[in-house]
Amino acid sequence: MTEKVRVLGTAGGALGLGVFAATIGACCAFPWAVALLGVSGAVALARLSFLLPYSLLGAAILLAGAFWWAYRPPAVCADGTCNAVSRRPLRVIVWAATALVAGMATIALTSW
Numbered sequence: 001m002t003e004k005v006r007v008l009g010t011a012g013g014a015l016g017l018g019v020f021a022a023t024i025g026a027c028c029a030f031p032w033a034v035a036l037l038g039v040s041g042a043v044a045l046a047r048l049s050f051l052l053p054y055s056l057l058g059a060a061i062l063l064a065g066a067f068w069w070a071y072r073p074p075a076v077c078a079d080g081t082c083n084a085v086s087r088r089p090l091r092v093i094v095w096a097a098t099a100l101v102a103g104m105a106t107i108a109l110t111s112w
Helices: 003-026 031-047 049-071 088-111
Strands: none
Touching: 003 049, 003 088, 031 049, 049 088
């Protein structure tokens, strides 16, 4: 598995958990959530509110893995023929995912 796939996978997983946490946290606090989900959908999400801390912890762990893969030093080749690829795009993706997850966590925790 390439580093790009690992970083994108972990950052995407963290975003998914952040969206889940924001949805759980906002299900009953905002009137539009009830309008979009209906009363039964809002009640179903309210029952999942105990998962909020676990989903935020999972997102933090996935982001930590993404940062580790994006910022770890490249492998040193014995014969010196390694092709050094820039990791800057991966690092931008990880920082953008971190900002989005932090925003979603703020939404989830202020309405929880």
